Amino acid sequence: MRPRLRFLEPVLVERIVEEAKAILSTRGVLVEGPMVARLEELGLKVDGSSGRLKMSSEFIDSGIESAPSSIELFDREGESHALLEKDRVHFVPGSSALKILDRETNEMRGPTSRDLAEYVRVADGLERISYLSTAFVPQDIPQEVADAWRLYLCLAHSKKPVVSGAFTAHGVTRMARLLSFFRSGKEELIAKPLAIFTCCPNTPLRWGVDPLQNLVECAEWGIPVEIVPVLLLGMISPATTVGALVLHTAEVLSGLALAQAVRRGTPILFGGAPAAFHMQLMTNPMTAVEALQVFCGYAQIAEHLKLPSQAYMALSDAKFNDPQAGFETGIGAFLAALSGINSVSGPGMLDYVNCFSLEKLVFDDEIVAHAQRFIRPVGIKGDLPTGELIDELVRENHLLTAEHTLEHWPEELYLPGPMVDRTNWDQWEERGKPSGRDRALEMIEEKLDEYEVDPLPDDLHGEIQGLFHDTFDGKLEMPEY
Amino acid sequence: MPDYALMNQLVFEGNQAEVKSLTEGALDEGRDVKEVLEEGLIAGMKVVGEDFKRNKIFVPEVLLAARAMKAGMSVLEPLLTACDGDAQRDVIVMGTVKGDLHDIGKNLVGMMAEGAGFTVVDLGTNTSAEEFIAAVREHDALILGMSALLTTTMVYMKTVVDAVKEQGVDVSVCIGGAPVGPEFCDEIGAHGYAADAASAVQLFKRLVAARNSG
Numbered sequence: 001m002r003p004r005l006r007f008l009e010p011v012l013v014e015r016i017v018e019e020a021k022a023i024l025s026t027r028g029v030l031v032e033g034p035m036v037a038r039l040e041e042l043g044l045k046v047d048g049s050s051g052r053l054k055m056s057s058e059f060i061d062s063g064i065e066s067a068p069s070s071i072e073l074f075d076r077e078g079e080s081h082a083l084l085e086k087d088r089v090h091f092v093p094g095s096s097a098l099k100i101l102d103r104e105t106n107e108m109r110g111p112t113s114r115d116l117a118e119y120v121r122v123a124d125g126l127e128r129i130s131y132l133s134t135a136f137v138p139q140d141i142p143q144e145v146a147d148a149w150r151l152y153l154c155l156a157h158s159k160k161p162v163v164s165g166a167f168t169a170h171g172v173t174r175m176a177r178l179l180s181f182f183r184s185g186k187e188e189l190i191a192k193p194l195a196i197f198t199c200c201p202n203t204p205l206r207w208g209v210d211p212l213q214n215l216v217e218c219a220e221w222g223i224p225v226e227i228v229p230v231l232l233l234g235m236i237s238p239a240t241t242v243g244a245l246v247l248h249t250a251e252v253l254s255g256l257a258l259a260q261a262v263r264r265g266t267p268i269l270f271g272g273a274p275a276a277f278h279m280q281l282m283t284n285p286m287t288a289v290e291a292l293q294v295f296c297g298y299a300q301i302a303e304h305l306k307l308p309s310q311a312y313m314a315l316s317d318a319k320f321n322d323p324q325a326g327f328e329t330g331i332g333a334f335l336a337a338l339s340g341i342n343s344v345s346g347p348g349m350l351d352y353v354n355c356f357s358l359e360k361l362v363f364d365d366e367i368v369a370h371a372q373r374f375i376r377p378v379g380i381k382g383d384l385p386t387g388e389l390i391d392e393l394v395r396e397n398h399l400l401t402a403e404h405t406l407e408h409w410p411e412e413l414y415l416p417g418p419m420v421d422r423t424n425w426d427q428w429e430e431r432g433k434p435s436g437r438d439r440a441l442e443m444i445e446e447k448l449d450e451y452e453v454d455p456l457p458d459d460l461h462g463e464i465q466g467l468f469h470d471t472f473d474g475k476l477e478m479p480e481y
Numbered sequence: 482m483p484d485y486a487l488m489n490q491l492v493f494e495g496n497q498a499e500v501k502s503l504t505e506g507a508l509d510e511g512r513d514v515k516e517v518l519e520e521g522l523i524a525g526m527k528v529v530g531e532d533f534k535r536n537k538i539f540v541p542e543v544l545l546a547a548r549a550m551k552a553g554m555s556v557l558e559p560l561l562t563a564c565d566g567d568a569q570r571d572v573i574v575m576g577t578v579k580g581d582l583h584d585i586g587k588n589l590v591g592m593m594a595e596g597a598g599f600t601v602v603d604l605g606t607n608t609s610a611e612e613f614i615a616a617v618r619e620h621d622a623l624i625l626g627m628s629a630l631l632t633t634t635m636v637y638m639k640t641v642v643d644a645v646k647e648q649g650v651d652v653s654v655c656i657g658g659a660p661v662g663p664e665f666c667d668e669i670g671a672h673g674y675a676a677d678a679a680s681a682v683q684l685f686k687r688l689v690a691a692r693n694s695g
Contacts, residue, residue: 397584397588398585398588398589400540400541400544400592401495401541401544401545401548405541406541406545409539409541415539424676424677425676426676426677426680427676427677427680
């Protein structure tokens with residue numbers, strides 16, 4: 001049996017879902033922008049004066065029914081890479097930071113395209129990072145194409161699927177065209193998804209111009225969408241867990257239903273990035289203990305609805321890779337794993353998802369290893385009945401060379417990598433007293449040295465870069481990477 | 482000519498029966514006892530030690546190899562005893578000090594030391610100074626290893642060191658265990674301290690080499 005965290009009574013899960021549906025049918029969601037017309041073409045009735053779209057329970061249920069319970073991601077070569085379903089847990093780097101922590105100066109600064117390419121080369125080689133994300137936004141490219149540019153840099157340096165998203169009006173279309181260069185066309189891109197895009201409703205219960213456009217365009221292209229409400233407990237959400245879960249669920253279900261109305265079968269992840277509102281500093285920690293409870297609670301709701309789940313967990317609001325970063329990331333990673341969240345976005349992230357750190361990413365890779373280890377199914381492995389093993393232990397004084405140990409220890413007793421210091425003081429002194437930061441920096445260099453991914457063919461580079469040149473009538477100067 | 486490369490490999494793999502059989506075969510061919518020991522067994526254990534250091538193999542594999550070496554040694558030992566002194570294996574007497582019943586670390590040191598070619602006389606736990614000294618004399622040991630886990634029992638190590646000095650016993654005294662360290666080692670006048678089993682074996686080798694060169 002796999003270790004699992006569930007703390008909502010099944011009857012409470014059902015009540016939360018029913019209440020969320022009731023809110024959608026009575027209050028509805030505010031929808032805005034040019035895509036409202038598209039919704040109306042589909043037969044949805046938006047109230048002209050309030051701009052609100054009320055959704056019946058039947059409409060929501062039909063959406064839930066048509067959303068796949070399993071999402072398979074494929075790499076850029078079209079090979080199967082990850083299956084997001086049931087209790088399969090994957091960890092991916094956190095996404096969309098505006099800053100990075102410079103690994104040489106240990107100062108926060110704006111990132112460049114070169115930084116992003118370097119991040120991909122490191123992340124590609126991290127064993128427990130299942131697939132990539134467009135972790136931060138380079139500043140040396142015009143921002144109107146920065147969303148597509150970072151996706152391009154990821155796909156140019158790694159075969160792995162990518163969690164990404166658009167933050168410009170026509171971003172999804174440009175990015176979807178970019179993705180389709182790696183497939184024979186739109187149909188194959190739908191059949192073999194290469195990316196997940198994040199869409200965030202504007203809490204409370206509002207699909208503003210850009211999020212609605214992104215959601216609709218993702219559905220049209222069949223791109224898997226993680227719907228990520230950003231509740232701030234006590235400010236733009238009830239402060240209490242159940243109330244927050246109702247609002248959160250309503251927002252996810254509204255996006256899900258809209259996407260299914262556009263194209264039935266659009267893959268949807270029941271995602272989220274809830275945070276507590278800090279009543280003194282006015283900050284929004286996603287690592288707050290109350291927020292963690294909301295994360296784990298909605299994972300249970302996603303499971304109940306048979307939807308794949310996503311969460312911004314296994315990250316930290318600390319400024320550096322310090323003790324706070326360790327404890328927040330560790331707790332988040334374990335809770336996410338125990339909650340069976342299918343796609344956990346977080347490793348590498350600091351300071352309210354504002355700063356990405358390679359140093360932290362390699363450290364978090366080890367945290368993920370521990371969390372994944374913990375949730376392996378526990379069962380009998382030649383150790384029940386136990387009498388003979390105990391006899392051997394008493395006879396030999398140890399089981400180090402016992403057949404049972406030799407057979408099982410390599411699988412059962414995990415030896416962490418250099419990010420976890422398991423030396424004793426003397427051994428540590430002998431090795432030159434390396435600090436955690438020293439070890440992380442060394443690991444980064446190792447991964448950069450080991451990096452080996454086939455480059456994209458020149459003609460494909462040319463075709464993709466054409467997308468960017470077209471936007472600027474051929475006057476775009478490509479940053480170096 | 483015995484296939485020493487194969488013997489080394491079988492020691493590495495911890496194949497007790499085959500190592501024993503090849504050792505006997507080498508002697509049947511009339512090879513020198515010291516040659517069989519050095520080239521057949523110790524050379525195999527050297528690779529084990531190096532791979533352990535490089536994290537290629539782990540404690541269970543080292544101990545299995547040590548057992549295989551022991552199987553070969555069971556054939557060589559009577560002949561070595563009959564040879565001149567320097568071909569005999571170096572003996573370590575070890576135990577947990579009086580008042581202390583903790584022996585996991587000490588046992589591990591013993592197993593690793595055996596794997597490195599030492600003969601280990603393990604006196605168990607709750608060992609008095611008199612018992613240590615009697616065993617050192619009886620087995621002509623070069624090393625006396627003491628272990629303690631408690632701050633209340635570690636002080637007994639000084640009693641043993643003092644007794645060794647007072648009685649003029651020619652043995653190198655080594656200490657280990659959670660509460661002790663290099664400072665305590667200097668304070669009580671012991672000859673060496675090791676923080677873990679692997680470095681304990683290195684310490685034993687250094688002390689023996691120093692004695693031999695001295």
